[in-house]
Amino acid sequence: MAFGASIALLTATAVATLPASGALAAPGGAHGPATAGAPPSSFRGVNWAAPGDNYSSAPVVPSGLSTSDAYATVYGITKQMVAGFRHNLDANTLRLPVNPASVGTAWWNSYRATINAATASGFKVILSYWDETPNNDGMIDNTNAWNQMWDILTADYARNPLVYFEPMNEPYGYTDDQWIQICTTWLADHRAIPRGRVVISGAGYNDHVTTVGPAAALDGTLLSLHFYGYWASSTTVEAWLANLLPRIGPYADRTIIDEAGAPMTTSLNYAVYNGNQYTSYFAAVTQTARDDHMGLVYWPGLRTGDTYSMETLEPDGKLVNNNASGVAQLKWGYGLGTIPPGN
DSSP, rough: OOHHHHHHHHHHHHHHTTOOOOOTBHHHHHHHOOOOOOOOOGGGEEHHHHHSSSOSOOOOOOOOOOOTHHHHHHHHHHHHHHHHHHHHHHHOOOEEEEEETTSSSTTHHHHHHHHHHHHTTTOOEEEOOOOTTOOOSOOOOOOHHHHHHHHHHHHHHHTTTEEEEOOOOOOOTTTTHHHHHHHHHHHHTTTSOOOBBBBEEOOHHTTTTTTTTTOOGGTTTTEEEOOOOOOOOOHHHHHHHHHHHHHHHHGGGGEEEEOOHHHHHHHOOSOOTTTTHHHHHHHHHHHHHHHOOOEEEEEEETTTTTTTTTTOOOOTTTTSOOOOOHHHHHHHTTTTOOOOOOO
């Protein structure tokens, strides 16, 4: 069952109503001058998340890693993870959390190996700041520490064309105008980074890009959108499209859906779209990403203990799929294949 006609109709309606360095790899210097970014449609990705979530005042440590791991250990594990994501999902992008406790600290000596190993394997990497606990209020907790973190990250990776910078994940503590101003200042402070390698989160819970999209101060940047199936109880693809498309408006050509996910360990059949809240939701998300040539970064590719996790980490370090029909639907959203996986 194809939904292209439904999407085209709903898009037109929505737009009309819008308010509008370890030894194994150098951090990034080997790539020469800073270069511009890739189009959103080229981002076929997954989030690699920490078991207890990425909201933390402590260093963020993605599943399968430990703060006791040396650089070489993290590098080797990341290479295996990336190989698994590529083999199982045809992914080419990894979204990683960062916070001040993880950058410029003892853990950074090892954690940067995740970036280096992923990009050495040809993966794009999106670095996104997560709000810290105990506040967890959708606001930057310590502006000085946040700025220092980004100064280190941009200095280390400005010349690596595969590294992208997302100033903040889900800035729901700010008004839309406040968030635009924070991003405007970030861009001014990091002029060496091509705007095409900066990913500006949608306002609120990254839940709409229709206010950051038209902001002239943010011209040339990519945008990121989050969208989840627990935000409504609809059970048809058409209803989910009507919910999703107004959040994108006319900015699909700049937007990466860098968080979208659904239960993958509960035996749902994602080849049957309508009649279930999550299968209809996921069909709407993947079809929209495919039809509108948007990037899609699944949440999460791996997080131990998360029913949404697309992969499980085996004791031998290999990744295995949790739901074959979910994998097929994700690949369809990536723009792969020619036959829709469901009905």
